[in-house]
Amino acid sequence: MQIVVCLKQIPDLQQIRIKRDSREPVLEGVPLLFGDMDKNALEEAVRIVEKEGGKVTALALGSPKLRDTIKEALAMGADEAVILTDPAFQGSDTVTTAKILAKAIEKIGPYDLILCGEGSTDNYSGQVPSRLAEILGLPQVTYVRQLEFTEGGLRATRDMEEALEIVEVPLPVLVSVTSEINEPRLASMIQILRAAKKPLQEWSAEDLGLSAAEVGKEASSLEIISNLAPEQERKNVTLEGEVDEVVEQLIDALTREGVIAR
Amino acid sequence: MAEILVFSEKDEIAFELLSKGRELKEGLGLGLAAALLGQEVEGRSGQYFSYGAEKVYLGESTLLADFYVEIYAQALQRMAEEGGAQILLLGSTKRGKELASRVAQKLGAGCITEAIDLRLEGGGLVADRYALGGNTVASQVIKTERKVIAVMPKTFEALPLEAGKGQTVRLELELPEPRVRVVERRAKEGEAVDIEEAETLVCIGRGLGAEEDLGMIWELAAALGAEVGCTKSPASDYGWLSEERIVGLSGKKCNPRLYLGIGISGQIQHTVGILGSKIIVAINKDPQAPIFKIADYGIVGDLYEVVPRLAERLTTP
Numbered sequence: 001m002q003i004v005v006c007l008k009q010i011p012d013l014q015q016i017r018i019k020r021d022s023r024e025p026v027l028e029g030v031p032l033l034f035g036d037m038d039k040n041a042l043e044e045a046v047r048i049v050e051k052e053g054g055k056v057t058a059l060a061l062g063s064p065k066l067r068d069t070i071k072e073a074l075a076m077g078a079d080e081a082v083i084l085t086d087p088a089f090q091g092s093d094t095v096t097t098a099k100i101l102a103k104a105i106e107k108i109g110p111y112d113l114i115l116c117g118e119g120s121t122d123n124y125s126g127q128v129p130s131r132l133a134e135i136l137g138l139p140q141v142t143y144v145r146q147l148e149f150t151e152g153g154l155r156a157t158r159d160m161e162e163a164l165e166i167v168e169v170p171l172p173v174l175v176s177v178t179s180e181i182n183e184p185r186l187a188s189m190i191q192i193l194r195a196a197k198k199p200l201q202e203w204s205a206e207d208l209g210l211s212a213a214e215v216g217k218e219a220s221s222l223e224i225i226s227n228l229a230p231e232q233e234r235k236n237v238t239l240e241g242e243v244d245e246v247v248e249q250l251i252d253a254l255t256r257e258g259v260i261a262r
Numbered sequence: 263m264a265e266i267l268v269f270s271e272k273d274e275i276a277f278e279l280l281s282k283g284r285e286l287k288e289g290l291g292l293g294l295a296a297a298l299l300g301q302e303v304e305g306r307s308g309q310y311f312s313y314g315a316e317k318v319y320l321g322e323s324t325l326l327a328d329f330y331v332e333i334y335a336q337a338l339q340r341m342a343e344e345g346g347a348q349i350l351l352l353g354s355t356k357r358g359k360e361l362a363s364r365v366a367q368k369l370g371a372g373c374i375t376e377a378i379d380l381r382l383e384g385g386g387l388v389a390d391r392y393a394l395g396g397n398t399v400a401s402q403v404i405k406t407e408r409k410v411i412a413v414m415p416k417t418f419e420a421l422p423l424e425a426g427k428g429q430t431v432r433l434e435l436e437l438p439e440p441r442v443r444v445v446e447r448r449a450k451e452g453e454a455v456d457i458e459e460a461e462t463l464v465c466i467g468r469g470l471g472a473e474e475d476l477g478m479i480w481e482l483a484a485a486l487g488a489e490v491g492c493t494k495s496p497a498s499d500y501g502w503l504s505e506e507r508i509v510g511l512s513g514k515k516c517n518p519r520l521y522l523g524i525g526i527s528g529q530i531q532h533t534v535g536i537l538g539s540k541i542i543v544a545i546n547k548d549p550q551a552p553i554f555k556i557a558d559y560g561i562v563g564d565l566y567e568v569v570p571r572l573a574e575r576l577t578t579p
């Protein structure tokens with residue numbers, strides 16, 4: 001089983017601060033990590049290969065810091081990794097990201113399964129899996145919370161709004177997973193040390209046969225005209241003391257606010 | 263005339279989009295059309311006209327009986343090309359999102375999913391969506407000639423016209439056999455609850471240790487006349503509450519007068535669903551929990567002590 005897992009490098013969302021006056025997000029210095037459901041996808045790939053044999057290739061597009069971030073994927077059990085860090089890729093949107101990933105997947109070689117998270121933890125637009133499947137001419141099975149192999153294909157349980165949908169599909173196929181599919185492992189110290197020795201390749205736009213004009217911000221289909229935190233004015237009153245006291249204080253406050261009937 | 267093309271696998275969402283489409287088409291000088299896809303769909307076209315569709319494309323095929331995104335994308339592409347659609351408006355359901363992305367790729371179009379607002383600014387179409395996990399709202403413009411936007415359900419109100427009529431256009435579609443096959447569909451235990459309408463909302467998170475402890479939460483909710491909502495895990499992972507009760511980025515966006523968060527850390531994917539609350543109260547034993555930053559009143563304490571006491575005080579006169 002040859003599996004490629006696509007991972008997105010995103011900022012740690014809990015560490016983003018908002019500038020009080022301008023409501024702009026501050027991204028400088030915020031650590032970069034992989035999206036939650038991307039890790040679910042990787043975990044699933046590693047489990048499949050542990051059972052069925054084969055190889056897991058982790059594929060990620062992002063900043064040069066990926067050289068560090070990718071170690072987590074290798075430590076979690078990916079056999080090798082390809083990172084796409086060309087500065088020309090910066091500012092890519094879903095259109096250019098899918099284009100770049102598709103080229104990289106073709107260069108990686110024959111595959112049976114492409115695994116992605118159902119969406120990235122930061123924007124959750126969910127576009128890349130569908131776009132990638134379309135470019136590669138693959139069937140897609142999205143929102144998967146359970147996966148098993150059958151003769152010549154796989155059987156997947158899709159988590160839709162009002163129903164669980166069980167589908168069968170032949171390989172090769174692109175699958176996107178939800179966070180319910182598994183609990184991603186935490187790599188052990190030994191695995192982290194071993195990760196450093198696993199094959200890691202870094203490809204540029206040129207390596208993928210793409211010109212700088214075809215990727216990055218210029219080729220992107222979206223223009224962001226503003227990106228600000230919603231306005232929030234909160235009282236931030238902390239009630240302290242014995243349980244009985246704080247409960248009284250709370251009831252008084254809520255009565256004053258007119259949000260509970262007394 | 264170039265047009266706006268509306269599609270959703272859910273009629274009520276299509277009607278919301280058509281209602282907004284009526285406003286947008288004036289500003290953009292476009293026609294307004296809708297797509298109906300399925301095995302037998304013609305009977306539904308009348309309703310689509312009554313929400314403002316001037317044209318309804320009918321795509322009928324046994325291959326469209328089940329929703330296979332590859333096949334639906336192909337059918338929708340054909341309709342977009344037939345009428346020279348410049349803007350495709352879809353519902354941002356799970357199916358709608360994957361369809362929007364796949365058809366956008368076929369059309370060489372930029373796409374925005376999970377839009378929470380659409381408006382015309384300086385002659386162009388601007389869409390808002392949450393970004394950075396809900397930390398921010400990004401206003402975006404699609405630069406490609408064709409644009410695909412998937413809009414969250416209930417973003418716009420469905421407003422029927424007094425009289426509506428239009429033209430139906432039946433398209434002969436050449437569709438391939440789907441490569442994916444549905445072998446079983448298991449309905450989820452649905453629940454007719456609409457927490458978005460609640461005036462008072464009590465939400466629980468992973469701080470609640472066991473399903474049995476929901477008892478005291480329901481008691482508190484009863485004392486407050488509140489509905490009960492939750493973060494993702496109590497519904498998706500533990501199955502204690504139905505998924506209709508999830509509040510946040512992938513759940514409901516609520517605007518209660520009073521929100522009470524109990525054993526909830528306040529991660530952005532949850533809090534984005536409560537920003538419209540008049541008063542936010544948080545009960546959490548960790549004084550560093552981020553929810554206190556967006557709370558009006560915070561109690562640092564053990565929910566197992568605070569909740570029963572609060573319920574008791576609210577019920578004893």
Ligand SMILES: Cc1cc2nc3c(=O)[nH]c(=O)nc-3n(C[C@H](O)[C@H](O)[C@H](O)COP(=O)(O)OP(=O)(O)OC[C@H]3O[C@@H](n4cnc5c(N)ncnc54)[C@H](O)[C@@H]3O)c2cc1C
Binds near residue numbers: 466509511547548551
């Ligand atoms: C794409 C995406 C979409 C998501 N969408 C949503 C969504 O729509 N809604 C949502 O809620 N989540 C969503 N999540 C998950 C979200 O990121 C968080 O994991 C989740 O909101 C955390 O839930 P929690 O606060 O219940 O749990 P935790 O973060 O584990 O917090 C539990 C809290 O309980 C407190 N606690 C524990 N015991 C007690 C006690 N005895 N008394 C008082 N306090 C106690 C702890 O101090 C802690 O702060 C999404 C995630 C992703 C990646």
